[in-house]
Amino acid sequence: MFKIICIIAGYYFLGFWGALLGWFVGAYIDRVRAYGSGALNPMRNAIRQTVFLETVFVTMGKLAKADGRVSEAEVEHAELFMKKLGMTDAHRAQAITWFKQGATPDFDIEPVYQRFIGICGHTKNLKEMLLVSLIVMALADGEFHPEEEALLTHLAGRLGYGPDAFKRLMDMVLNQTHFAGAQADPAKALEDAYKALGMSKDSTDAEVKRAWRKLMSQYHPDKLMGQGMPEDMIAMATEQAKEIQLAYDLIKKSRGVGA
Numbered sequence: 001m002f003k004i005i006c007i008i009a010g011y012y013f014l015g016f017w018g019a020l021l022g023w024f025v026g027a028y029i030d031r032v033r034a035y036g037s038g039a040l041n042p043m044r045n046a047i048r049q050t051v052f053l054e055t056v057f058v059t060m061g062k063l064a065k066a067d068g069r070v071s072e073a074e075v076e077h078a079e080l081f082m083k084k085l086g087m088t089d090a091h092r093a094q095a096i097t098w099f100k101q102g103a104t105p106d107f108d109i110e111p112v113y114q115r116f117i118g119i120c121g122h123t124k125n126l127k128e129m130l131l132v133s134l135i136v137m138a139l140a141d142g143e144f145h146p147e148e149e150a151l152l153t154h155l156a157g158r159l160g161y162g163p164d165a166f167k168r169l170m171d172m173v174l175n176q177t178h179f180a181g182a183q184a185d186p187a188k189a190l191e192d193a194y195k196a197l198g199m200s201k202d203s204t205d206a207e208v209k210r211a212w213r214k215l216m217s218q219y220h221p222d223k224l225m226g227q228g229m230p231e232d233m234i235a236m237a238t239e240q241a242k243e244i245q246l247a248y249d250l251i252k253k254s255r256g257v258g259a
Contacts, residue, residue: 061102
């Protein structure tokens, strides 16, 4: 889109060479908009990926320790989660180290979040995907313990999400994760589908479609990787995107509307 505009503007003001310059400038802008600035700087992107993984698994260890002790079941859950992500052996070994670090008694997690904010904090998608990842992990055992919720609410605040904003995000993720399993009760399934998109039955068709498009863009693998989300974590984002699509399809069917 911007590439075409820049080509036309360049040709209008400077002729052929202006159009050529416009092509390069427009392509640059389009790439940043589509994939994030990390796609233009692989070294910076690699740093973001490492910091993202560190923050995820240190926090996971901290969450496991939130109730005072790390159970064998929580350790097993963490390892199963890593396996489900299809992490490389090297990343898995490092993730276990970070998990144990976060689970250390009295571990101070604030410097970890200061580093995350300093390196990834200007990218809204990465902040939100960090919280989504942690919510999914916390819900994986079927429960969301008060200690886990309190810690995540505090950490969300460090990322700029107030309690109400974090609660809305948590409700969306909860319903993105489980709503498809509620198909035995069509009314409940439809209610959960709306929640998965952050909408309600009173939302207009245009509002629902706009929310769906925004979420699908947010979970787009190329965009996430371009902004610094590690490839190991993309599988989880892809699963969330599938649930969002199921939710949208169900809402469209109930309203009798097309694409």
